[in-house]
Amino acid sequence: MTLQTPTYALHQGTVPLLISIPHMGTALPAECTGGMSATAPLMQDTDWHLEQLYGFAATMGASVLQAKVSRYVIDLNRPPSGESLYPGQTTTGLCPTETFRGQPLYGEAQAPDPSQQADRLERYWWPYHHTLRAELDRLKALHGAVVLWEAHSIASELPRLFEGKLPDLNFGTADGKSCAPAIIDSVVAHAMDSRFSYVVNGRFKGGYITRQYGAPADNVHAIQLEMGQDLYMLEEPPFTYLEHKATSVQPLLQKMLLQALTSLARHTPL
Numbered sequence: 546m547t548l549q550t551p552t553y554a555l556h557q558g559t560v561p562l563l564i565s566i567p568h569m570g571t572a573l574p575a576e577c578t579g580g581m582s583a584t585a586p587l588m589q590d591t592d593w594h595l596e597q598l599y600g601f602a603a604t605m606g607a608s609v610l611q612a613k614v615s616r617y618v619i620d621l622n623r624p625p626s627g628e629s630l631y632p633g634q635t636t637t638g639l640c641p642t643e644t645f646r647g648q649p650l651y652g653e654a655q656a657p658d659p660s661q662q663a664d665r666l667e668r669y670w671w672p673y674h675h676t677l678r679a680e681l682d683r684l685k686a687l688h689g690a691v692v693l694w695e696a697h698s699i700a701s702e703l704p705r706l707f708e709g710k711l712p713d714l715n716f717g718t719a720d721g722k723s724c725a726p727a728i729i730d731s732v733v734a735h736a737m738d739s740r741f742s743y744v745v746n747g748r749f750k751g752g753y754i755t756r757q758y759g760a761p762a763d764n765v766h767a768i769q770l771e772m773g774q775d776l777y778m779l780e781e782p783p784f785t786y787l788e789h790k791a792t793s794v795q796p797l798l799q800k801m802l803l804q805a806l807t808s809l810a811r812h813t814p815l
């Protein structure tokens with residue numbers, strides 16, 4: 546079953562795996578564009594085309610939750626309080642005022658004030674999170690345990706955020722707190738066997754969603770995968786999806802997701 550709302554789409558699957566894609570949205574609702582700069586509509590920090598890259602997941606029986614609203618309106622992977630995910634490091638906030646490259650998203654004194662931010666939380670942030678929680682609960686009730694796969698992608702070089710080129714695959718489990726070691730280790734073993742570079746809990750350790758919902762003791766295992774966008778698309782406008790590159794990483798993604806399900810079944814007490 547697929548549920549469509551103005552803020553997200555949810556495909557409900559049959560296996561204990563939910564793929565959440567909070568940064569793929571490209572909608573800039575009219576009530577949010579007042580005061581935005583000419584940079585905002587380029588939406589260059591979008592996690593482009595992940596719905597296409599993970600297109601095989603629905604046929605595996607996975608549930609897929611896809612955001613529709615741009616992260617420039619409100620970032621679904623930041624805490625509602627607006628606290629920094631990476632204190633002391635450069636990062637973007639709940640209602641970002643600049644791009645990853647430091648370009649302003651609003652004109653002078655045009656950034657959303659606290660009441661506008663509260664309105665965005667209500668309209669766009671909470672609906673995604675209520676649905677995510679409900680779908681995790683549904684799958685857990687059916688299967689006893691569930692894997693939450695946070696699907697992300699980012700430009701592979703962003704000097705303002707990290708030095709040099711990012712590894713191809715950046716796994717985050719909140720420094721081991723969001724997923725049982727046996728599950729993440731078995732997933733990473735496939736990356737180790739591949740030609741792609743990878744790191745676990747490096748620069749990206751999992752954002753708010755991974756940290757908030759990952760609860761191994763409560764049988765919810767959350768893994769964030771931040772991928773370099775050069776693996777499957779043009780990193781510069783027009784951000785074209787590159788089929789020939791995508792098809793070389795998709796088999797690995799599929800193997801890792803299947804592995805997560807196999808390890809979850811082994812790990813979960815009957």
Ligand SMILES: [Zn+2]
Nearest residue numbers: 568592697698
């Ligand atoms: Zn992302």
